[in-house]
Amino acid sequence: MKAEDEEKLTLWIDGQLEDDQVRDLLDAHPELADLKKSAGETGKLLRQQLPLEEDLPYPDFFNHRIRQRLEKEDTDAKLPALALKEEAQLFPWFTRSRLFAGFAFTAIAIGLIVHSVLGPDPTGSSDHTEIVGTYTPNPQVLASSRYDADAGATIIQLDGLAEIPADIQISGIFPRSYLPDASLAATTLRNRDTNEPIVILENDNYGRPSIRKTSL
Amino acid sequence: MYFARSIHLFPLIAICVATFALLPATRGQEKKSVSPASQSQTAKKAKAHRDGRIWGALVFATPEKIESSSNDDFVKTLTQLGKVFPGKEFRLLGEHTQEIFSEYESWVVPSKDLFLKIDSKGRTEKGDGVNLHLQLWLEKNVLLKTDVILRKEPIFITGPHWGKGQLIMVVELR
Numbered sequence: 001m002k003a004e005d006e007e008k009l010t011l012w013i014d015g016q017l018e019d020d021q022v023r024d025l026l027d028a029h030p031e032l033a034d035l036k037k038s039a040g041e042t043g044k045l046l047r048q049q050l051p052l053e054e055d056l057p058y059p060d061f062f063n064h065r066i067r068q069r070l071e072k073e074d075t076d077a078k079l080p081a082l083a084l085k086e087e088a089q090l091f092p093w094f095t096r097s098r099l100f101a102g103f104a105f106t107a108i109a110i111g112l113i114v115h116s117v118l119g120p121d122p123t124g125s126s127d128h129t130e131i132v133g134t135y136t137p138n139p140q141v142l143a144s145s146r147y148d149a150d151a152g153a154t155i156i157q158l159d160g161l162a163e164i165p166a167d168i169q170i171s172g173i174f175p176r177s178y179l180p181d182a183s184l185a186a187t188t189l190r191n192r193d194t195n196e197p198i199v200i201l202e203n204d205n206y207g208r209p210s211i212r213k214t215s216l
Numbered sequence: 217m218y219f220a221r222s223i224h225l226f227p228l229i230a231i232c233v234a235t236f237a238l239l240p241a242t243r244g245q246e247k248k249s250v251s252p253a254s255q256s257q258t259a260k261k262a263k264a265h266r267d268g269r270i271w272g273a274l275v276f277a278t279p280e281k282i283e284s285s286s287n288d289d290f291v292k293t294l295t296q297l298g299k300v301f302p303g304k305e306f307r308l309l310g311e312h313t314q315e316i317f318s319e320y321e322s323w324v325v326p327s328k329d330l331f332l333k334i335d336s337k338g339r340t341e342k343g344d345g346v347n348l349h350l351q352l353w354l355e356k357n358v359l360l361k362t363d364v365i366l367r368k369e370p371i372f373i374t375g376p377h378w379g380k381g382q383l384i385m386v387v388e389l390r
Contacts, residue, residue, distance in 0.1 A: 127368035129345070135361040143360055151299035156373045158360060166379035172274050172310020172327045180320040189312075189325055199328050208356045211328045 005029060013039050129154045173198050188214065265318040267336040267346045270366070271388045272324035273311040277304040278381030293370065293386055300372055304381075313390060316346070330354055330375055330383055340365060345389065352385060 008025050009032060011017040017025070026033055056062050131154060134143040141160040148155060164170065175189035175198055186202035197214040204210045273290070275297065276282075282305045284294065290308050297306050310326035316336040324332040330353070337347040345367035352360040352373055364371065366389045375383035 127344075129367050129369045129371055130365040131371075132363035132365065137358055137361070141359065143362070148296075148300050151296040152369050153296045153300055154364075154369065154371045155300055156360065156362060156371060158374055158376075161359065161376040164376050164378040164383075168378075170274075170276075170309065170327065170329050170378055170383065172308070173312070173325065174310055175312050175325060177269070177313055177315045179315075180317060180322055182320070187323070189323075199325065201323055201325065204356075209323065209331070209333065209353055210356070211325065211331070213328070 009035070012036060127152070131156065175199070265338070267316050267318055267339055269313055269315050269390045270322070270324055270332075270334060270348075271311065271313045271386075271390045272326050272332050273386040273388075274309045274326040274330055275384040275386055276307045276309055276378070276381050277301055277384050278307075278379075279304055280380055281305060282307055293388070296370065297372065297384070297386075301384075306384075309383075316348075324387075326385075330385060332385065332387065340367075344368075350387065 005025065005028065008017060008021060012022055012025060012032075013036060128147065131145040134145060134156060136143050136158065138160075141158055143156060143158055145154060145156045147153075173189070174192050176192035176195070178187055178189060181187070186200050188197045189199050189201060190196060191198050199211050199213055202210050273293065275293075277297065284305050284307060287308060294306055297304070312324050312326045312331075314322050314324045314334075316322045316334055318336050318338050320336070322334045322336070324334060333351040333353060335349040337349065339346050345365050348364050348366050350360070350362050350364060351358050352375070354376065359375070360373065366387065368389060370386055370388035373385040373387065375385055377383075
């Protein structure tokens with residue numbers, strides 16, 4: 001069969017061939033009448049077994065997703081213009097001066113880094129004495145600390161201490177520096193001017209200091 | 217376009233950078249090694265590091281007219297005391313300048329009644345002060361325990377009232 005005849009056969013089966021052309025084709029190939037009939041029956045069987053339309057399992061959900069997808073595509077297409085418009089409303093200064101804002105940010109960042117590296121130490125290297133913590137074993141006594149900038153001094157105030165009666169003699173001494181020695185049970189403090197022993201310093205059995213005058 | 221859309225994040229980024237840059241650096245305290253117990257006291261002394269000299273002074277402050285001390289070393293402290301305790305007169309009762317060493321307790325005894333126990337925990341990292349644990353004793357009673365970073369400026373510890381005035385312990389790094 002020629003290619004031209006095969007093409008005519010396909011058109012005939014599809015019902016698109018003119019009557020005179022059908023007649024010519026059957027004259028040339030009479031066996032094609034049976035083939036046409038067989039193809040028609042096969043098509044009929046296929047149409048019966050395979051429905052052309054089928055119901056969707058969840059049509060509402062399917063439609064909803066389609067609608068969402070369409071809206072998203074529509075929004076995405078408009079997004080650049082919308083973003084610029086919103087940005088212009090919220091950050092008009094940046095919008096008008098993008099380049100300036102970028103430079104300003106960079107300058108600030110560099111300035112902060114330089115300041116942190118070369119600037120004054122935030123921990124301070126001043127002469128200021130710091131009180132880290134205070135504790136008073138006697139609960140009646142309260143300790144508070146403050147800094148007097150004018151005087152350049154830190155004050156620890158003890159409130160609630162018992163007063164020392166005026167008839168008790170409080171006297172001072174002027175010892176010289178001594179070299180601590182843990183191997184010694186007692187340390188003798190000597191007068192800084194005369195080097196004479198003044199007091200003997202030792203710990204009692206409870207670890208408390210005991211200061212007594214020397215026999216001299 | 218990416219730059220244009222993200223430019224409004226710059227203030228947030230700037231705040232983050234500023235926070236990071238201004239964070240105070242953690243400065244750990246210098247760890248001093250303790251001499252092993254098995255070593256001799258001589259070896260310990262050789263390793264003991266002198267951390268500084270502490271001046272402790274016992275001062276009597278009173279609103280009454282008294283003859284104030286005129287010690288040259290005391291003049292600056294007198295001025296400072298006058299600013300902290302206005303209207304008072306001050307008399308130096310006693311003073312003791314004591315060298316302190318790491319890992320050693322030292323006693324600063326300007327008076328046999330009121331004195332200080334000092335444990336040095338070493339110089340500050342910058343070397344501008346010394347980390348101390350101070351105890352203020354009144355005879356056999358400890359009145360105060362405090363941890364301080366003592367630098368050039370003094371500490372005034374207000375002690376008990378006595379007679380018509382008050383005792384003040386001055387602690388200063390010298």
